[in-house]
Amino acid sequence: MPELPEVETTLRGISPWLQDQTLRAVEVREPRLRWPVPEAVQGAVGARITGLRRRAKYLLLDTDAGGELLVHLGMSGSLRVVTDGAPPRKHDHFDLVTDRAVIRYNDPRRFGAFLWVTPPSETHELLRHLGPEPLGEAFDGEGLYTRSRGRRGAVKNFIMDGRVVVGVGNIYASEALFMAGIHPARAAGRVSLERYRSLAAAIREVLQRAIAQGGTTLRDYVNSDGAPGYFALDLQVYGRESKACFQCGAPVRQKVIGQRSSFYCARCQR
DNA sequence: AAATTCTCCTGAAGGC
DNA sequence: TGCCTTCAGGAGAATT
Incomplete structure (x- = not known):
């Protein structure tokens, strides 16, 4: 069950593999997550990932295509870096493909989310009501x-x-x-x-x-x-x-x- | 407004 | 050994 530390560690784990990389493909094998994965995530294909950050337990991948990919791990989701061309396993629902690696999402219970968010993301319905970050200065x-x-x-x-x-x-x-x-x-x-x-x-x-x-x-x-x-x-x-x-x-x-x-x-x- | 209940889903654990 | 039942759990949505 990913809590904030697991999400933060995931961010640090995938960032070196995605920062400044061009997204060659987004492969969705199972769109039935918390919400249906929208076609709009394809809007990131061909774009460069300009930054990665975390807000609450949401991972946000900023692109130069005018939108952000939002990933939530739900309670059984995980991301891993695949560099050896291994085929997808059970519950591997989508891939982010770059020239260097495939970032693969696995989630047995499918409580996670994969969405395309249009800036400013702070006003997105999922993010706008969120309280302060516990590790930030606004929390006391x-x-x-x-x-x-x-x-x-x-x-x-x-x-x-x-x-x-x-x-x-x-x-x-x-x-x-x-x-x-x-x-x-x-x-x-x-x-x-x-x-x-x-x-x-x-x-x-x-x-x-x-x-x-x-x-x-x-x-x-x-x-x-x-x-x-x-x-x-x-x-x-x-x-x-x-x-x-x-x-x-x-x-x-x-x-x-x-x-x-x-x-x-x-x-x-x- | 605040509190509670319901919901998604599957793996793991427990009972027999 | 194996089948069946129960339950946990992030967090939005619905309900009280």
Whole structure:
């Protein structure tokens, strides 16, 4: 399940292969993704890829053809670099072909997306309501505090809301809340400014650490099975139900909050 | 406005 | 061993 660190690592993995390259072909074998892949993606063929960036968990490939290719990995998607002419495998839904390599998209569950976006992309319906980047300067505890006043929903759901802050998925939400000592089910409006400051710092910390780990696996992008699913991050609570909390020894608990499995230590998190 | 539910899909895991 | 059932999960859309 690609979370922001996996998407960022994917970006870094494919960028050297696509930056300034001319797109020779876009081969779509299975257009049935989250939304049908539009014919318009062919508008990128013959164009030069002038830049690659990430916004939230969206990958944006800018071209000199007046549009951008948007790729979202959904929850089971991955991109890999193919240089040996290997034939497509099961669930390999589309290829970006350059003179140097084929960038191949694989996605068993087809929750991902591949679209053509016309600038300015910030106003595109998928991107216009997105909150600040957690690793950017616009994200801080004050913002979380202000936006959360009066909200009775769980703080975990609050930080997973893309309008509040982007890129905080289920795993890292649990991890960041543990780091900040905040109970995931606590009402968002009942968390103090000081604690939101720690939470914002924890979110940055956990994401940055995961990205750093991902950097060591970049070679896996070439002629491999694609990006690793989860980075071998030392998770403190996620997936550790009934195991001893690393901080106090109490059993880690698991509870469904907002239809999502959440892990926490009832003793360390209030 | 905010919160909740539903939806897409397949691989993995669990039950028998 | 193998078949059947259940479930997770990103995030937009629909609903309350």
